Amino acid sequence: MQSVRAQNLPRLTVERFTFSAKPVSPKMGRPFSLRIVLVVRGYVRRIDNVTLPILSQLALRGDERTITHAHGTSTYRETLRVRANRTGTIDLAPATLDAVDARTGQAEQYSSNPLHIVVRGGMLQPFASADSAVGSLLPVLERIALLGVGALALAFALALTTAYLLLHRRRPPEIVAPPVPLPLEPEPGPTQTRNERLRDAALVLRAEPTRSVVRSVRVAVRALVGASAHETLADVLARLPDIDRDLVPLLRALERAAFTTDEDLANAIQTCLRAFAEVKE
Amino acid sequence: MIATPQDVERALKASIVGQDAAIEGLLLAAIADGHALLEGPPGIAKTLACRALAASLDATFKRIQFTPDLLPADIVGTRIFDQQRARFDTVLGPIVANIVLADEINRAPAKVQSALLEAMQERQVTIGPESHALPDPFIVLATMNPLDNDGTYALPLAQMDRFLLKIDIGYPSVEEELEIIERYAFAQTPLPQTVATLDDVRRWRAEARAIHVDRKLHRYIVELVAATRQASPYVLGGASPRASLALVNCARARALLHGRDYVEPDDIRSVAPAVLRHRIAFTHRLVLEGISPSSWIERTILGVPVP
Numbered sequence: 001m002q003s004v005r006a007q008n009l010p011r012l013t014v015e016r017f018t019f020s021a022k023p024v025s026p027k028m029g030r031p032f033s034l035r036i037v038l039v040v041r042g043y044v045r046r047i048d049n050v051t052l053p054i055l056s057q058l059a060l061r062g063d064e065r066t067i068t069h070a071h072g073t074s075t076y077r078e079t080l081r082v083r084a085n086r087t088g089t090i091d092l093a094p095a096t097l098d099a100v101d102a103r104t105g106q107a108e109q110y111s112s113n114p115l116h117i118v119v120r121g122g123m124l125q126p127f128a129s130a131d132s133a134v135g136s137l138l139p140v141l142e143r144i145a146l147l148g149v150g151a152l153a154l155a156f157a158l159a160l161t162t163a164y165l166l167l168h169r170r171r172p173p174e175i176v177a178p179p180v181p182l183p184l185e186p187e188p189g190p191t192q193t194r195n196e197r198l199r200d201a202a203l204v205l206r207a208e209p210t211r212s213v214v215r216s217v218r219v220a221v222r223a224l225v226g227a228s229a230h231e232t233l234a235d236v237l238a239r240l241p242d243i244d245r246d247l248v249p250l251l252r253a254l255e256r257a258a259f260t261t262d263e264d265l266a267n268a269i270q271t272c273l274r275a276f277a278e279v280k281e
Numbered sequence: 282m283i284a285t286p287q288d289v290e291r292a293l294k295a296s297i298v299g300q301d302a303a304i305e306g307l308l309l310a311a312i313a314d315g316h317a318l319l320e321g322p323p324g325i326a327k328t329l330a331c332r333a334l335a336a337s338l339d340a341t342f343k344r345i346q347f348t349p350d351l352l353p354a355d356i357v358g359t360r361i362f363d364q365q366r367a368r369f370d371t372v373l374g375p376i377v378a379n380i381v382l383a384d385e386i387n388r389a390p391a392k393v394q395s396a397l398l399e400a401m402q403e404r405q406v407t408i409g410p411e412s413h414a415l416p417d418p419f420i421v422l423a424t425m426n427p428l429d430n431d432g433t434y435a436l437p438l439a440q441m442d443r444f445l446l447k448i449d450i451g452y453p454s455v456e457e458e459l460e461i462i463e464r465y466a467f468a469q470t471p472l473p474q475t476v477a478t479l480d481d482v483r484r485w486r487a488e489a490r491a492i493h494v495d496r497k498l499h500r501y502i503v504e505l506v507a508a509t510r511q512a513s514p515y516v517l518g519g520a521s522p523r524a525s526l527a528l529v530n531c532a533r534a535r536a537l538l539h540g541r542d543y544v545e546p547d548d549i550r551s552v553a554p555a556v557l558r559h560r561i562a563f564t565h566r567l568v569l570e571g572i573s574p575s576s577w578i579e580r581t582i583l584g585v586p587v588p
Contacts, residue, residue, distance in 0.1 A: 229586040232547045260543045261493040 315445025340379035
């Protein structure tokens with residue numbers, strides 16, 4: 001916990017702030033989840049300033065945030081769906097939160113735990129790494145055992161289904177809502193406000209500060225102000241309504257980052273992130 | 282203090298009221314090492330703009346009034362016999378200058394136009410057995426009057442293609458014309474002070490060549506030029522690959538003029554009409570249907586998605 005400058009920070013009593021991966025040892029190329037859980041005392045409607053670490057070694061596939069309230073506490077949960085494209089260890093810095101400690105009145109920066117992820121290879125890797133005859137047989141046996149367990153589980157599920165159908169055949173069929181999966185790509189819902197969408201765009205850019213992400217974010221922000229594919233920045237700025245005038249520095253910064261030299265790209269992205277931060281709430 | 286293209290732009294705008302697009306076009310031609318065709322009715326400061334550009338750059342300036350009886354030797358130069366020394370001496374023509382204003386280029390016959398255009402391309406003139414290199418920078422600014430076409434010789438498309446830009450100069454707005462009257466009704470229009478040198482122009486050219494153009498923008502340029510070649514009842518022939526190169530160079534020059542070291546889509550969109558408008562052969566149907574070439578080009582450009 002470090003002191004930070006207090007500038008319109010929320011007053012919170014932080015009780016728990018954790019950062020975890022599920023599964024803890026994911027497979028390369030398979031999506032997995034990163035979870036941030038922040039428990040604060042009292043009823044808090046929204047928490048906007050949790051800062052994620054740089055996720056440049058992971059491909060971001062989706063992001064979902066919820067706040068629940070129980071027993072006098074509010075629990076903020078953020079689940080990021082990510083994918084690792086290489087094996088080995090990935091060390092992620094802690095997530096941070098800037099807030100005023102409601103107990104002391106001091107501005108603080110709270111940090112979660114850092115995260116150490118070991119990304120495993122694909123299914124063929126155990127065979128490739130075996131160094132003895134017995135060793136090479138073990139994964140095969142393991143597979144056979146897995147297949148057997150799978151077949152048994154399938155048979156059991158079939159039996160259960162049959163029994164259920166026999167017992168409930170006279171009842172009208174229930175409509176079961178399909179499970180809602182995490183969205184593969186973050187798509188703004190109809191209820192998202194302009195600033196929420198901008199915040200998401202900033203989050204994606206901060207997580208993966210690359211040229212291709214800059215271009216995607218540029219498209220998203222241009223769409224936010226109603227720009228068509230046939231309009232240049234000058235066209236957009238010429239007809240920008242007053243309500244969106246605060247986006248001018250951001251639109252300019254994104255244009256620069258999308259087309260500048262490779263040497264200037266990092267600076268240009270920083271300018272974009274500052275412009276995101278300066279957009280009016 | 283190192284002079285920038287913006288210094289020249291400010292100096293030109295201080296002495297010419299309005300005509301910002303024309304001033305930018307002249308500077309683009311100077312930075313991109315090209316020649317420009319200026320088209321507009323008489324009395325709208327075409328000649329003044331060219332003189333002002335030369336004055337602001339401390340460049341040598343020559344004006345050639347093109348007439349039907351002009352001969353190639355009148356612009357390129359000739360050999361004159363010296364009786365005392367009994368030999369021919371070469372007298373170079375007015376084309377040997379940094380900035381040459383070819384006023385009403387379409388009033389001279391084809392062979393004179395060809396002599397000028399050859400000099401523009403080769404950057405040298407040949408008189409008798411001797412070749413003479415033209416100074417660097419060498420910029421030809423040719424004017425044409427779109428209204429008074431009697432007794433003119435239209436420039437063939439291949440020769441028009443040698444011009445990097447065609448700058449359309451229109452009438453000033455009411456406010457601008459009022460300002461012209463207030464400033465210059467009883468006074469000679471002043472030429473701007475020298476704010477840059479020819480060495481500066483050569484440096485800007487080197488800087489412009491180093492300006493970054495993203496591959497997506499290369500594709501955008503090619504798509505813009507290709508759009509002019511698509512089958513249309515209004516078009517006989519579209520722009521050539523030389524137009525694509527001209528677009529890249531002009532977009533780089535505009536980026537430099539705006540203080541950037543990279544090109545944005547706006548640079549390309551902004552220079553495209555001036556680069557393309559004189560390189561497309563239109564059918565008579567366009568005129569019969571009352572569509573101006575500029576509006577056709579605008580519409581075509583707007584139809585190409587921006588990267």
